[in-house]
Amino acid sequence: MRVQSYLNSICFDRMLHFDEDNRDDVEAVMSKYLDKTYIPLCSFAMTDSNKDSFGTLLQSIITRQVKMERGVCNSLSYLIGELLDNIYEHSDSSNGYVFSQFNHSEKAINLCIADTGITINGSYQKANLYLDEINGNEVEALKLANEGYSTKNRPEAENRGYGISTSKEMLVVGMKGAFFMLSGGAFHRYENGANDYFDLRDIFRWNGTVILLRIPINVPKNFNYTDYLE
Numbered sequence: 001m002r003v004q005s006y007l008n009s010i011c012f013d014r015m016l017h018f019d020e021d022n023r024d025d026v027e028a029v030m031s032k033y034l035d036k037t038y039i040p041l042c043s044f045a046m047t048d049s050n051k052d053s054f055g056t057l058l059q060s061i062i063t064r065q066v067k068m069e070r071g072v073c074n075s076l077s078y079l080i081g082e083l084l085d086n087i088y089e090h091s092d093s094s095n096g097y098v099f100s101q102f103n104h105s106e107k108a109i110n111l112c113i114a115d116t117g118i119t120i121n122g123s124y125q126k127a128n129l130y131l132d133e134i135n136g137n138e139v140e141a142l143k144l145a146n147e148g149y150s151t152k153n154r155p156e157a158e159n160r161g162y163g164i165s166t167s168k169e170m171l172v173v174g175m176k177g178a179f180f181m182l183s184g185g186a187f188h189r190y191e192n193g194a195n196d197y198f199d200l201r202d203i204f205r206w207n208g209t210v211i212l213l214r215i216p217i218n219v220p221k222n223f224n225y226t227d228y229l230e
Contacts, residue, residue: 097112170225
């Protein structure tokens with residue numbers, strides 16, 4: 001019963017949807033979670049203005065739910081913005097998906113951002129870039145994305161990649177958090193000095209990309225999020 005109650009609370013089988021037409025309604029519904037420690041499962045229509053509006057709403061609610069230092073708040077804003085932009089620019093997904101839960105014992109926000117798009121490997125295939133390096137291997141595609149190899153074929157974007165590398169360094173190196181990514185049948189873990197890639201094709205596959213961030217609310221005293229901005 002406790003599991004079912006929790007699933008009902010996070011809207012597991014009836015996720016909230018945020019689009020241009022029902023923005024005011026969703027904001028009213030989401031305001032009910034200001035005194036909670038979680039944001040229920042939400043989907044949002046993938047348009048430029050809508051993902052920006054949803055990202056602002058998401059950040060606003062989390063910062064109201066959890067007391068955090070200003071540096072953490074600024075980092076949260078950056079991470080949400082970067083990852084929502086990634087979905088918009090690369091996934092070809094009509095919707096994005098979000099879930100957030102504050103873990104009291106870890107003193108950390110667990111934030112999940114996902115899509116049901118073409119995967120990172122599919123994005124490289126669509127752009128017709130780095131195909132020889134990838135050679136059909138989704139793990140190699142995931143490595144390239146995390147090392148900053150862009151699918152945007154223009155000089156100013158060549159080293160920016162998916163915006164992932166900057167976000168990872170800020171979160172893991174600067175804030176001492178953790179970063180996990182699943183795309184297709186490839187999985188990446190970056191935390192506590194571990195920087196691993198796994199081929200999960202024989203075990204599990206997600207037709208899209210899922211990113212999970214563990215964001216500490218207490219960070220090292222010398223942390224400055226601007227040190228990690230490109």
